[in-house]
Amino acid sequence: MSQPVASREAAYRIALAARALEGLEVRALVNALAEKLELPITESKLSRLTVEDLREILAGDHADENCTVGVSPEALKETVRILWGQDVAGSDKPTPEAYQEGDMPGSIRVAIAANRGENLDGHFGSCENFLIYQLSPTEIRLVDVRSGLDADAAEDRNAARAAVINDCQIVYLQSIGGPAAAKVVRAGVHPLKKPKGGAAREVLGELQGALLNPPPWLARIMGIAPGSLARYAEALDAEEA
Known part of the structure; x- marks a missing residue:
């Protein structure tokens, strides 16, 4: 599998940044960023760029000479903000909601393999992002968006991608190899395969409906007794009381 140059979201930000730099060629900026950040270029890598990093990237071979690169400090700052994804109109990357541990008692954490927006449309080994949701019987909350491409430089890509979501109980994906x-x-x-994919919240809505009376496999994940056994446990507790 060939390595992608950049995630779709990162490529969009780079195109906007090039436009902000008074018509700098997108290809030139991509090449310069690739040399600085290494491939693939992802949103998380862009988010670590500083104004000084960008000045050095634009200065190229003259970076050690404190070159001004013909761009004002204000323009450099604005371009870095674009690369970070701040106030980027037209982005299809969903924005996580605030969450603290304990906000949703009785919830589970579910990952969705995604490429575009809030959709289950990715394969485990190639999806650009994992959407991380906290799911309870009454609420579906997007709590994080994690890059899948960042793990692709690892020697064991599958293990690295699994580590990205190792705080989740379930991951939905269109496909995954053995x-x-x-x-x-x-x-x-x-892992749960759903080859046809679909809107992430619709997929999670189906799972949400099973949380109150979970089948054995889901009860095991949740760490509770299956609904079919719970009534016997309750009866036993009553007898012992």
Whole structure:
């Protein structure tokens, strides 16, 4: 599988940044960023860029000479903000909601393999992002968006991608190979294939409906007794009381 040059969101930000730099060629900026950040260029890598980093990238071979690169400090700052994704209109990357541990008692954490927006439209080994949701019987909350491409430089890409979502109980994806599934399971995550994909919140809505009376596989993930066994446990507790 060939390595992508940049995630779709990163490429969009770079195009806007090039426009902000008074018509700098997108290809030239991509090449300069690739040399600085290494491929693939992802949103998380762009978010670590500083104004000085950008000045050095634009200065190229003259960076050590404190070159002014013909761009005002204000324009450099604005371009860095664009590369960070701040106030970028037209972006299809969803924005996480605020979340603290304990906000949603009885919830589970679910990852969605995604490429565009809030959709299940990705394969485990190639998706650009993992959308991370906290799911309870009454609420679906997007709490994080994590890059899948950042893990692709690792020697064991499948293990690295599994580590990205190892705080989740479940991951939904369109497809996953056997060796990759084994790495995901070893990380403590239950993979669920949904080849047709769909809107992430619709997929999660189907799972949400099962949380109050979970089937055995889901009850095991949630760490509770299956609904079919719970009534017997309650009866036993009543007898002992």
